[in-house]
Amino acid sequence: xxxxxxxxxxxxxxxxxxxxxxxxxxxxxxxxxxxxxxxxxxxxxxxxxxxxxxxxxxxxxxxxxxxxxxxxxxxxxxxxxxxxxxxxxxxxxxxxxxxxxxxxxxxxxxxxxxxxxxxxxxxxxxxxxxxxxxxxxxxxxxxxxxxxxxxxxxxxxxxxxxxxxxxxxxxxxxxxxxxxxxxxxxxxxxxxxxxxxxxxxxxxxxxxxxxxxxxxxxxxxxxxxxxxxxxxxxxxxxxxxxxxxxxxxxxxxxxxxxxxxxxxxxxxxxxxxxxxxxxxxxxxxxxxxxxxxxxxxxxxxxxxxxxxxxxxxx
Amino acid sequence: xxxxxxxxxxxxxxxxxxxxxxxxxxxxxxxxxxxxxxxxxxxxxxxxxxxxxxxxxxxxxxxxxxxxxxxxxxxxxxxxxxxxxxxxxxxxxxxxxxxxxxxxxxxxxxxxxxxxxxxxxxxxxxxxxxxxxxxxxxxxxxxxxxxxxxxxxxxxxxxxxxxxxxxxxxxxxxxxxxxxxxxxxxxxxxxxxxxxxxxxxxxxxxxxxxxxxxxxxxxxxxxxxxxxxxxxxxxxxxxxxxxxxxxxxxxxxxxxxxxxxxxxxxxxxxxxxxxxxxxxxxxxxxxxxxxxxxxxxxxxxxxxxxxxxxxxxxxxxxxxxxxxxxxxxxxxxxxxxxxxxxxxxxxxxxxxxxxxxxxxxxxxxxxxxxxxxxxxxxxxxxxxxxxxxxxxxxxxxxxxxxxxxxxxxxxxxxxxxxxxxxxxxxxxxxxxxxxxxxxxxxxxxxxxxxxxxxxxxxxxxxxxxxxxxxxxxxxx
Numbered sequence: 001x002x003x004x005x006x007x008x009x010x011x012x013x014x015x016x017x018x019x020x021x022x023x024x025x026x027x028x029x030x031x032x033x034x035x036x037x038x039x040x041x042x043x044x045x046x047x048x049x050x051x052x053x054x055x056x057x058x059x060x061x062x063x064x065x066x067x068x069x070x071x072x073x074x075x076x077x078x079x080x081x082x083x084x085x086x087x088x089x090x091x092x093x094x095x096x097x098x099x100x101x102x103x104x105x106x107x108x109x110x111x112x113x114x115x116x117x118x119x120x121x122x123x124x125x126x127x128x129x130x131x132x133x134x135x136x137x138x139x140x141x142x143x144x145x146x147x148x149x150x151x152x153x154x155x156x157x158x159x160x161x162x163x164x165x166x167x168x169x170x171x172x173x174x175x176x177x178x179x180x181x182x183x184x185x186x187x188x189x190x191x192x193x194x195x196x197x198x199x200x201x202x203x204x205x206x207x208x209x210x211x212x213x214x215x216x217x218x219x220x221x222x223x224x225x226x227x228x229x230x231x232x233x234x235x236x237x238x239x240x241x242x243x244x245x246x247x248x249x250x251x252x253x254x255x256x257x258x259x260x261x262x263x264x265x266x267x268x269x270x271x272x273x274x275x276x277x278x279x280x281x282x283x284x285x286x287x288x289x290x291x292x293x294x295x296x297x298x299x300x301x302x303x304x305x306x307x308x309x310x311x312x313x314x
Numbered sequence: 315x316x317x318x319x320x321x322x323x324x325x326x327x328x329x330x331x332x333x334x335x336x337x338x339x340x341x342x343x344x345x346x347x348x349x350x351x352x353x354x355x356x357x358x359x360x361x362x363x364x365x366x367x368x369x370x371x372x373x374x375x376x377x378x379x380x381x382x383x384x385x386x387x388x389x390x391x392x393x394x395x396x397x398x399x400x401x402x403x404x405x406x407x408x409x410x411x412x413x414x415x416x417x418x419x420x421x422x423x424x425x426x427x428x429x430x431x432x433x434x435x436x437x438x439x440x441x442x443x444x445x446x447x448x449x450x451x452x453x454x455x456x457x458x459x460x461x462x463x464x465x466x467x468x469x470x471x472x473x474x475x476x477x478x479x480x481x482x483x484x485x486x487x488x489x490x491x492x493x494x495x496x497x498x499x500x501x502x503x504x505x506x507x508x509x510x511x512x513x514x515x516x517x518x519x520x521x522x523x524x525x526x527x528x529x530x531x532x533x534x535x536x537x538x539x540x541x542x543x544x545x546x547x548x549x550x551x552x553x554x555x556x557x558x559x560x561x562x563x564x565x566x567x568x569x570x571x572x573x574x575x576x577x578x579x580x581x582x583x584x585x586x587x588x589x590x591x592x593x594x595x596x597x598x599x600x601x602x603x604x605x606x607x608x609x610x611x612x613x614x615x616x617x618x619x620x621x622x623x624x625x626x627x628x629x630x631x632x633x634x635x636x637x638x639x640x641x642x643x644x645x646x647x648x649x650x651x652x653x654x655x656x657x658x659x660x661x662x663x664x665x666x667x668x669x670x671x672x673x674x675x676x677x678x679x680x681x682x683x684x685x686x687x688x689x690x691x692x693x694x695x696x697x698x699x700x701x702x703x704x705x706x707x708x709x710x711x712x713x714x715x716x717x718x719x720x721x722x723x724x725x726x727x728x729x730x731x732x733x734x735x736x737x738x739x740x741x742x743x744x745x746x747x748x749x750x751x752x753x754x755x756x757x758x759x760x761x762x763x764x765x766x767x768x769x770x771x772x773x774x775x776x777x778x779x780x781x782x783x784x785x786x787x788x789x790x
Contacts, residue, residue, distance in 0.1 A: 099551035
């Protein structure tokens, strides 16, 4: 038994931690492509903002997608709810709220993560400092995850933390693909063109999958196999199929622990079924963009059911 | 450091030899390098930051989480000294509970004329809503933090009884944890009595006061906090965590079927014992402050029906009210039939014309406190105040004399702290923590030693430049 508020706090704490990590990954991928490209095309910075869903907020402050502006907006802007600093602060505030549900290792790792980043991000970030900062973000959030896995009981507390992680991750992977779905469409692919190669690389890098993809694909790359990898490959820890499976498992755990089947159990089973009954061909036939947008909507609806089923709010 | 001060130093004799309880420590200290110890001190600070043992300062937006400075020189109390304190505290706490029961029932002490009626009748800390209410288990103050000061070898005074919601116990526990990590060798040389049982004792003594007709198989205990913005939030979370009970806020609670219940992932669960860290006034908007968002509407009805234990009981503030303080020796005698073991600081009640005259004539030598104040605010420390400050205070005092009491400036004992130049004496007080259940009183050997870090200062409050020390009670 635990408080509904605590369940909600755990769910959001881990959503925000995941979000901070994803934002950092996205920036890293964008930054990488910006550095390795010959022409000074600023599209990549814009698509970072688009993927984060922050176009309106960004354009309220700036009128161009300048590297330094985007970097600072995504790393430390307090008005950006997806910026790393906002997300880490929110994760830590939720952590304070649910302090009693966390092992001291998890809490201290979270608090230290916040302290280190607060200091690093207290000043505008220069390109020179980017590498160190991105490394720290990845490192510090990994310590939290490590502490979670190494020190927490596998009970409802753990399940709510994991649900937050995978709901956020599924949303993130789907968004990254949706923003760039056009480069994955066979019709638009100029096979072998350097632009598409670079775009595929960004997608893979944004989910830290460029190496694993190459291992699995044996050097071949193409839109269908990338889409297959990120949507359907359940070995890939950021794929939609993997996330949906994990959400299902954790809700299944709650169903068992609480001896009660909820609407969210029904919904996640349906979602898993929808994914597993697809092949990459049927997805492309029905429209990749349509598939992704309906996934994003279903995922959000599922989060809403979880919130209600387990009484996060009064 | 040379002990030429007029104050009693707990570590050093006038000959600069260590007093008995400090002998081993002093030897050890002399063999240590001050610089290395200073580094340890910085380490301790990092440790506190990492675990988040910070307090929020009201009214400060950005840098709103601060550490209470920690000094790494322990305050050491001999076994024999502690035994006296223990007996004195237990006597006082039992008397306070007997007094609270009496004052909310038959009021024998008023009938006997030992306390003037008007002190109770006109007192905001007295809650008429509690008249005739019987707290489950009969305990009023489950948790007490008695503030003591020392002025000499065997001279201890009670400064305040803190019978409402004493705070600081998390510092007692974390300070010890830090010292164990930093100086394990000292603990193997000295028999320091452990304090770590406190959270389990707290849980047990709360559970022991569970209502008789609880709907739960085992007592369900929860800690009620005003929320993450409260200055003591860390402590609330810490205690709930250490006890293994839920930490709730008002938004988690509602009154349902005659019980106070918390919203869980599986529905509403009745609570038996609520260790509340919310003041009386905010506890129930239907009974007290109607604007309170921190309490539970209807909890007082549940309480009166005997279906929940509130710790501490509402209305205990009357026992640590400063207007009543000067009557404490009478209270102890009245209910225990014994003389008070611990001394009270001589107190002038400014409501009495003769006392007021004396206080006005001697403002520069006295400490004048507001009857209802706390945290070291709104008080005058005569010897440390400027003429202007004294004049300003005099005006306030003349306008509302009944609002003040005055006490002589005590020559508080000192314990050295570690400074750049080595040891330097600073004034300290001591807050031991006491747990009361229906059948026993537990006093944790140790407590929170607060220390005024500024040279010569007598104000130990953390909100005004005070720090803390670990407190070692030695075993036999």
